Amino acid sequence: MKPSTQSLSRQRRRLLQLAAGLPIFSSIWEPLLTPAHAAVASNALSRVRPGDPDWPSESQWNALGKQVGDALIKVQSPLTACVNAPDSAACQQLFKELKNPYFLSDEVGLTQTLGWVDAWTSTPSVYAVAARNTTDVVAAINFARRNNLRLVVKGGGHSYQGNSNSPDSLLVWTRRMNSITVQDAFVGTGCQGHASPVRAVTVGAGALWAHVYDAVTTQAGGYVQGGGCLTVGVAGLIQSGGFGSFSKAYGLAAGSLLEAEIVTADGVVRIANACTNPDLFWALKGGGGGSLGVVTRLTLRVHELPETFGAVNMTIKAASAPAFRRLIGLMVDFYHRELMNPHRGEQIRFRRDNVLAISMVFQGLSRSEAQSVWQPFMDTLAAAPDDFKADFPPLTILALPARTLWAPAMLKKLPDLISTDDRPNAPVDNVFWSGNTGEAGQVLHGYESAWLPAALLQDDQRQTLADTLFAASRQWGVSLHLNKGLAGAPAEAIAASRDAATNPAVLDAFALLIAGMEGPPAYPGIPGHEPDTGAARRNAQAIGRAMDEVRKLVPNPGSYVGESNFFNANWQQAFWGSNYSRLLTVKDQYDPEGLFFVHHGVGSERWSADGFTKLV
Structure with a gap:
């Protein structure tokens, strides 16, 4: 049009x-x-x-x-x-x-x-x-x-x-508010006598996760649950709920929030934790960034660091569409049987060209332990050489001491995995995963997500799930972000995440399915650098068709607010489910005039699409 x-x-x-x-x-x-x-x-x-x-x-x-x-x-x-x-x-x-x-x-x-x-x-x-x-x-x-x-x-x-x-x-x-301080015995304001001291890190709202991980893990030997992308801001991720590569073990990033300092619409500086302003504290844990005030400081729980972190990578090409349908079924069965546990996270992708791409991570396992888990799946593929061809080497498994995962000096030795800030005099710890380069300066064409309930992995449902993933892949590539669904996580991680404002659908989901596409940096009206609107619209339509297949299986799926469809008409239910009415109550208490507006944020239905005109 x-x-x-x-x-x-x-x-x-x-x-x-x-x-x-x-x-x-x-x-x-x-x-x-x-x-x-x-x-x-x-x-x-x-x-x-x-x-x-x-x-x-x-x-x-x-x-x-x-x-x-x-x-x-x-x-x-x-x-x-x-x-x-x-x-x-x-x-x-x-x-x-x-x-x-x-x-x-x-x-x-x-x-x-x-x-x-x-x-x-x-x-x-x-x-x-x-x-x-x-x-x-x-x-x-x-x-x-x-x-x-x-x-x-x-x-x-x-x-x-x-x-x-x-x-x-x-x-x-x-x-510019990017200070990072590790504390050995933190107790929240007003919680003295009600809570035991815990190890924590206090972070300015403008800090980025690369620098927080370096401070907490490399330098202090602990683990803080944050984002997978190293250049994401801490405050925005926590307020969205927040997922990292190891959320299957540690839960939502918001579940580790101990305390926040926030300036509300009346200009008052407030402390929010389990003992002081607990309603506001709950809402900040996944209620969406920018809707309730300006968070200026956060304190997050520091967890015990596992001995190892690792990665598993493999790409398999199916010889035909029927073979690819079978391959998806084998992958779904194997995931249910061996991989849905706190040790593992990240992605399995199903592409339109009949390719299955595995880019997963693990924690707390040795390389040999990870290899032994994957060997039965490799044996199954080897038994059908005419149907499945894996890249060489067919399976790559890397394991390293956990304390080195985010160490800038070590990461810079992995140029295939890591990129650096190449500006003159850039800080030496400005590193980022090369896989995220496509997102820098991107212009999105389309993006959708849906939580898939773990019930789909039951014996009588797995084949239907595999058929749905195959049907979706005929329209557009889809990926299962396994760390962004908490089914299979430890009870304590589930409990901490349950006490957050994020849609409760995440607790029973085994993965967040994502379909999206972006173009390179572009801007309207700059000759030679304008977005390709024709391609973008065609891609958006194909993404929509893929998600239509998913919605046949999950008619009204929950969706992660941080990675979601701009045009989702059912956003209140998709992002927050049964928590939305409570969030709206908190919004009315701390921002009754609606000073803070974001697209599809709490209370935004009361304003025009640009946030300038009040409608109700």
Whole structure:
């Protein structure tokens, strides 16, 4: 479907304003408003934009600047350099830098994902407070509330939903709040006498997981449950629930949250833990980032470090579609029999070209122990050489001392697995998995996820599950993220995750099924660097058809808020299930006027799609 003339006009106006370095007055969200919403919006409370009579004057912005010092930034997108000179050396260098996630996280005007075709485009705020401390955050929130501004919060900037950016807004940017302190005996505020001291790590909201893992594991010999992607921000992941490679052993990352400091909409600094503001504490554990306030500091439980971490990789090509259907069945049976336990995590992928790709991890096992588990599956494949061909070597198993997994010096010896921040004078611990390079600066075409209940692995259901995975793979490749479903996890991990706001469907799921596609860094209106909208729409349709096959088996699946479909109409139920009504109650208590808005966040149904106009 071609965009309307009106839509094209908006795009041209947005691009011209970007080129001039001016605030973007027209919202990219307007095409998503229904006529009914537009009619209601015309008579409803609206936040102010640049050019409106109530937009803060220069003297008011200067006053905020005096409060926060050099933390107040007038934001200009680096993409401005490419608007009129797309072939320039500066533009070419910028698009190279867009593949460096550390460059993206350190740039106030950019986000890790540059957009989602037909959904949103990364657009900078007018001003940002690059907060250095909680006092700066308080000043920004009070200024936004008093002046009726659209407020945005960004830490690592990894939101697929576009929630780390909004035009015509004030941004609270927490990236500079990145301190990391390991504590041997932490007791939460108000919990003295009610809780035993535990080992913990206290982290600033802007810290990235690569640096937290290095501090906790490499330097302190402990383990903290965080994200698999090393450049994800700590605060955003915890508030989304959070999964890492070893969540099958340790549960949701949010399940390890002991305490948070948060600034709420009234500008009050609050402590949230099991003893102080316990309702807010519960909501922060998976209720979604940016909906309840600005988290400034988190304290997380440090677990005992296992002796080993390891990885298993294998790629198998089936000779035909019927052989691939059989291969999927063999894999599902083997997973149920041997792999659904706390030792293992990560992915099994089913591709359209009849390829099964295994990229799994393990913890607490030796290499020989891991090999012995996989050997029966390898023997089954070897018994059918005409049907199945494995890459050489057919099975790669790596095991290493757990304390070295995130050590930058060790990782840099693995250039096939690790990339580094190649900017001059970049910190030596700025490393990231090469497998995540495709996500840096990406433009999403489509993305969907669904939790698959463990009941599908019962004897009378496994073949139906395998047939569904095969049918989905005829439309688009799908992957099972086995660490993102907690069935098979230890009881204590289940209990900690149950006491979180994330959809309870995760507790009984054996995996999160994901289907998605992205394109390289691109931006509308920059010649030679524009998104391929035609391919994006075709890919999105194919992803939708694959998920239609999945929904035949699981009609109303839960979905992980951090990795989900932008257009999910049933998002309240999908993201939070039976927890949503309780989350809305907490929202009403701490943010009754809706200062904090994110797309498909708690209470967002009360606002227009851009978060500027109150509907109810």
